[in-house]
Amino acid sequence: MSDAGTHATGYTAQVLPPTARPTAEDFSGLAGPDVIWEDARWCRFTERTDLHEVRYLEIHENDRVVALAPLLLTRKAGGLLFYDPPRLAGTAGAMAEPELLEPADQERWSKLTGALPADRADHYPSLTLATFGTHHGVAHPPHRTPAQRLAVMAALPGLLTDAAAELDCRSSALLYVGEPAAAEVDRTAAGAGYAAALLGAEGVYHLAESSWEAYLAGLSSRRRTRLRKELRDYEQSGFRTVVRSGPEAIDDEVVALQVAHRAKYGLPGGDHRVRRDFDGIREELGESCVVLGAERDGRLLGFVLCLRTGEALFARTAGFAPEAQGCYLALTYHEAIRWAVEGGIRRIHYGMAAYEAKFARGCELQPRWGWFAFHGPDADTYREVLSLQSQSIERRLERVGAPATAVPSRTPSPGADR
Incomplete structure (x- = not known):
């Protein structure tokens, strides 16, 4: 020392x-x-x-x-x-x-x-x-x-x-x-x-409500209209949201989506590195893992991996298939917030970048x-x-x-x- x-x-x-x-x-x-x-x-x-x-x-x-x-x-x-x-x-x-x-x-x-x-x-x-x-x-x-x-x-x-x-x-x-x-x-x-x-700046969404209905009632008319449209488009496209917790939430479907997502945007890290990183998260923080997924016809086409503490949710990474076009905003913001507000979460930390989307949907940019x-x-x-x-x-x-x-x-x- x-x-x-x-x-x-x-x-x-x-x-x-x-x-x-x-x-x-x-x-x-x-x-x-x-x-x-x-x-x-x-x-x-x-x-x-x-x-x-x-x-x-x-x-x-x-x-x-x-x-x-x-x-x-x-x-x-x-x-x-x-x-x-x-x-x-x-x-x-x-x-x-x-x-x-x-x-x-x-x-x-x-x-x-x-x-x-x-x-x-x-x-x-x-x-x-x-x-x-x-x-x-x-x-x-x-x-x-x-x-x-x-x-x-x-x-x-x-x-x-x-x-x-x-x-x-x-x-x-x-x-x-x-x-x-x-x-x-x-x-x-x-x-x-x-x-x-x-x-x-980090986008942080603060949640004071304890129900989805109370959350919706607290939005401005403009934001509520936008939210309903984005959710309606999501549902009419055949998507449904599934939420899995624990180490088993990170499965081969999640890994494959992340590998494809990184390749699409030219990000480093192929199958081996993604698997290694996800194995590390699963083994070290598995009990804190929450995966929100967008499914259609039984197939997982998009996901957001979060880590939970007592009253906070921290977005770690995401991945979307080409067929999942249009579901990113609905899943990442609206569906995540719906699950969080009903599960006792008081803050969602969305990380940095994509400032316009985060700010428009109510995040505080810190x-x-x-x-x-x-x-x-x-x-x-x-x-x-x-x-x-x-x-x-x-x-x-x-x-x-x-x-x-x-x-x-x-x-x-x-x-x-x-």
Whole structure:
């Protein structure tokens, strides 16, 4: 066990050895948390990856463990894009939409990204504080107050810097932090040499009703009309919804749909990788699995895989056959909400992207921020790219109608023209 340093905040941190596998018995914050991505079982699933090395940062205050943070160590390019800082910075896609920038900024983006080496080799190994699920993954003991948790989050940039140096990393990032922690993290991250970027927003649907009828009655007339039309089209197309829970819910039909879905959209991972990932979820989190399926004539043509905690549902992945055209919205939103509201669920976490569809159907879009540090000769290029990248996602959310409150380092000075 090594010491990642002590800071003026009074917190110390230790990078646990590669063989360390913290359990809920070791650390109470991992025992049945409300957020599935902080659960010890999710840690076990993440550890099964062969694309990153999983380590843990144990944070102490006065010799007491007050938080546990997951670390993803990437030795070379080729890790999962959303957790690979050198590739995540400057790659257009879900977290960078340069086409939304002004023409001059688009030209600048093209020039900067064109100058970066394709393999980004100068910035590996790279260290990310985050977990799969696009969440920071930091777990706190249940008795800690909101203020105490915020103080720990604010200490993380400095502690991560020390951990990255200890592991001989040339870049590092703290990813997927939402409010209120984002503003606190940003204040210390800027001083530690990190550049902030808005990565996107998570769509979260809040449910206060306990019946489908009460839910419908609470919608605006416009949304209720849209919902009824989409459900009517779904049913008239011959679809019916089936819901299965437990490890048996992930069967060969689900696997085949996911493989075909990924191939259709050019996503990495064929049959072997999909089966391996689903086997991991089934074996580590099987009792929390919920699969909502769209069936027609006895065939499963679409599904959404969710993971359940006490009162929350977390959408993990989905897959649809070509014949399932038109059932995505009805299944993912309306049928999922119908099942959730009648089953005691109070929140559905839909993940990031597809902002227009989520916002139009009542999701709250909760911004997710990241902070990046690069130490190679082109570090300034990365910082400028990240600024443009953040600006593009800020504009995306503004266009949707759900602008993100900027963190302090991204707040324009009075009179500044961004």
